[in-house]
Amino acid sequence: MKTKEKKDLHTKSIAELRTMLKNAKDAVFTAKLEKSQNKLKNTSSLSLKRKEIAQILTIMKEKEIENAKNI
Numbered sequence: 001m002k003t004k005e006k007k008d009l010h011t012k013s014i015a016e017l018r019t020m021l022k023n024a025k026d027a028v029f030t031a032k033l034e035k036s037q038n039k040l041k042n043t044s045s046l047s048l049k050r051k052e053i054a055q056i057l058t059i060m061k062e063k064e065i066e067n068a069k070n071i
Contacts, residue, residue, distance in 0.1 A: 021056045
């Protein structure tokens with residue numbers, strides 16, 4: 001994920017982040033499936049997707065904390 005894409009994540013709503021999270025988790029699942037069948041050529045894509053999931057979860061948590069402080 002590039003720096004600009006990371007900054008764009010901060011502008012998205014929690015609902016949009018949830019859909020992105022679901023898509024990323026589905027991508028990891030299919031990549032794991034392909035890896036087990038020896039069809040996956042770029043195995044580093046698994047770790048990149050896992051990092052993307054972690055970044056999305058971190059931003060979601062930050063937004064939840066921020067919303068809790070504002071209440």
